[in-house]
Amino acid sequence: MQRGKAREGSEKNRDQINxxxxxxxxxxTDDLHAKFMKVVQQxxxxxxxxKxxxxxxxxxxxxxIQIGSHLQKCRRNNWRSxxxxxYVCLPSGQGSSNDSHEPRSNFPKYGAMPRLQTNVLNLQCNPDEIQKGPEFSFSTPNTNNSFARRENSIQQQFNLPQLQVQPHSFNIDNPFNDSFLLDQNNVGGGLQHETLFGISSSQELQGSINGNTNYRPGLMFNSGDHDHAQCAYxxxxxxxxxxxxxxRRIVSDIDIENVSINQYNLNVNADNVTICSDKTMMSNTYVGNAAINGLRATNTNVQQYIGEPxxxxxxxxxxxxxxxxxxxRDPNEKEDCEAYYNNMEYLL
DNA sequence: TAGCTTATCT
DNA sequence: AAGATAAGCT
Structure with a gap:
């Protein structure tokens, strides 16, 4: 059944005409949106x-109604200030292939959307071991979320671990990019927005951030998929x-608050990272906050223990x-891993 | 019915 | 493309 169609002779239409x-x-406007954002954050x-x-x-x-409409746009990352x-200009010769019904982000945001999405492949996420963060709710299922379905279908092709969990504050992939200004994002210790990007206004992040997208080996980073044109890297x-x-064998206690790597920035904003296994050399690594920008400058709040990488x-x-x-992992998986991480390095 | 989301329209 | 609106769902 079709819905949402504004029928020609509807009462409302006649009303408006007459x-x-x-x-x-x-x-x-930016101001109005800022006000909206403030409330959203509040x-x-x-x-x-x-309401x-x-x-x-x-x-x-x-x-x-208008707020709902705006909310929809924002949730879908479809609103630009x-x-x-x-500033937004699409590469030449390409129309917008970004169908508004196909959100770019796999991360639901705001309101009643599910707040958690775990895609842990091959690295089974043991729900019993998950400790809920203070603002997490695991109660909302992933169902009826087209974002989640879509991402899953992609991710399931790969045999690499997915850690994809909603951070306990706003994620960075939205027109509310200014969420970086929120204190919550700096769980690991006071990383400033400026230290991440050297900039502070939201639109400057646009184009370099496509938050929460986990690209795995085999997925082209810059595939010509115009939908991802702005977030290819x-x-x-x-x-x-x-x-x-x-x-399976390893126990990886990876507890990363926020890692983002993109064309211009590698941002590690991790809190209490613990990676341990029976074989690995790394244990109890604590990364307060690290931000490495395109110039390879390392920023603040990186805590490192002696003897660690x-x-x-x-x-x-x-x-x-x-x-x-x-x-x-088995050799095939290792190869995938290698390609994947090589790709990451390459992008840096 | 109210509130919310989604799809579609302008 | 941004914003509005019809319609479905709970």
Missing amino acids: VVKRRYPTKW LGEGRCYP KIFELMQVPGLTK PKEQR NLNLNATYGATYSS NISDPGNIIATLYESDIEG
């Missing part, structure tokens, strides 16, 4: 519904704070992740 009370579309993840936002925004003339609109790994993931070098981080990843 009474001419049609309003001008609300322009979601409400917190999982509690942002049109609540409406009540808190208190903007005369702004309706719940007026400023961003000026990005990889973000978000794992829950406090989660424990276990594999040097995590101030992106290559070492990759190498470390790689080492822990191949542990216990």
